[in-house]
Amino acid sequence: MPEERLPQPDVADIELSKLLQALGDPVRLHLFRVYAEGGEYHCSAEGLGVDHLHKSTVSHHMRVMREAGLTTTRVVGRNRYVSLRRGELDERFPGLVGALLGALEG
Amino acid sequence: MPEERLPQPDVADIELSKLLQALGDPVRLHLFRVYAEGGEYHCSAEGLGVDHLHKSTVSHHMRVMREAGLTTTRVVGRNRYVSLRRGELDERFPGLVGALLGALEG
DNA sequence: CCGAATGTTGGATAGGTGTCAAACAGTGCC
DNA sequence: GGCACTGTTTGACACCTATCCAACATTCGG
Known part of the structure; x- marks a missing residue:
C-alpha cells in the first residue's frame, strides 16, 4: 500500500497570509522551530514542549499548520509523523523560513 | 514643540508571534507591502488600496500594526503619517522583512 | 467662530479561535 | 477477542477580531 498522507495544499496554493496567521500563535511558532530542526515527530513525541496542552488542542494546532502548508x-499505523515542508517552502518563499528561524534564535 | 508619535513598542520588546499575527491578515499584509515602498502615508491617502473599508476599520488595522511594532x-496636525520601521526591524530580525517582501512579489 | 476634514473611540454584531472534555475510530499487542 | 494506545472529531465555552456605524475630538481654513 502506498504511503498515506493527510490532505495538504499544493505548494502553489499556499497563501502567505494564511501561513503567517498559522505562525502568529506562540504554540505553533514553537512547533515550527522544533520541526525545523529536521526529522519527523509524532504528535505525542517528547521534546515537543506541548505537554501542558490537551491532546486535542495539539491535534488542532497541527491541523492548522498542515492546512496552511507548513507541514x-x-x-503510519496509529501514528502521524509530522515534518516541515522545508524544501517546498524554500522554493516558494526563498529565504523566508531561514529568516524566521533566525528571528526565533535571536 | 517636539515631534509627536503615537505609542509604539521598543524594538527589543517586539514579539515575533505578535508581528506575524499582525501580518496574518490580508488587509494588513497589503498595507505592509505598500509601506515597504518607503515614505509616509496618512490614513486616507489614495493608493493605499483600502478604499472599500470604513475609516474606523483602517484605523483599527493601523493600530494593530503599530502595536505589533511594524509601523x-x-x-502632524490632524494627519497621522505612518511608515514602516524598516531599519529597526532589519536590525532585530535580519532578512525577515526582505524575505516577506520577496514572498509577496512572487 | 463655524464648518469641513482627519482620525479615534465605543457599541454592536457576526464569525473566528484556543482550550478542554468526552466520545469516537483505527491500530497494535497479548 | 479484548484492551491499551494514538490521534481525530464534536461540543462547549470564553475570548478575540474584523467590520460597520454613530458620536466625538482635534485641527485647519474661511
Whole structure:
C-alpha cells in the first residue's frame, strides 16, 4: 500500500497570509522551530514542549499548520509523523523560513 | 514643540508571534507591502488600496500594526503619517522583512 | 467662530479561535 | 477477542477580531 498522507495544499496554493496567521500563535511558532530542526515527530513525541496542552488542542494546532502548508503528515499505523515542508517552502518563499528561524534564535 | 508619535513598542520588546499575527491578515499584509515602498502615508491617502473599508476599520488595522511594532506613526496636525520601521526591524530580525517582501512579489 | 476634514473611540454584531472534555475510530499487542 | 494506545472529531465555552456605524475630538481654513 502506498504511503498515506493527510490532505495538504499544493505548494502553489499556499497563501502567505494564511501561513503567517498559522505562525502568529506562540504554540505553533514553537512547533515550527522544533520541526525545523529536521526529522519527523509524532504528535505525542517528547521534546515537543506541548505537554501542558490537551491532546486535542495539539491535534488542532497541527491541523492548522498542515492546512496552511507548513507541514506534511505521514500516516503510519496509529501514528502521524509530522515534518516541515522545508524544501517546498524554500522554493516558494526563498529565504523566508531561514529568516524566521533566525528571528526565533535571536 | 517636539515631534509627536503615537505609542509604539521598543524594538527589543517586539514579539515575533505578535508581528506575524499582525501580518496574518490580508488587509494588513497589503498595507505592509505598500509601506515597504518607503515614505509616509496618512490614513486616507489614495493608493493605499483600502478604499472599500470604513475609516474606523483602517484605523483599527493601523493600530494593530503599530502595536505589533511594524509601523511608526507621526502626528502632524490632524494627519497621522505612518511608515514602516524598516531599519529597526532589519536590525532585530535580519532578512525577515526582505524575505516577506520577496514572498509577496512572487 | 463655524464648518469641513482627519482620525479615534465605543457599541454592536457576526464569525473566528484556543482550550478542554468526552466520545469516537483505527491500530497494535497479548 | 479484548484492551491499551494514538490521534481525530464534536461540543462547549470564553475570548478575540474584523467590520460597520454613530458620536466625538482635534485641527485647519474661511
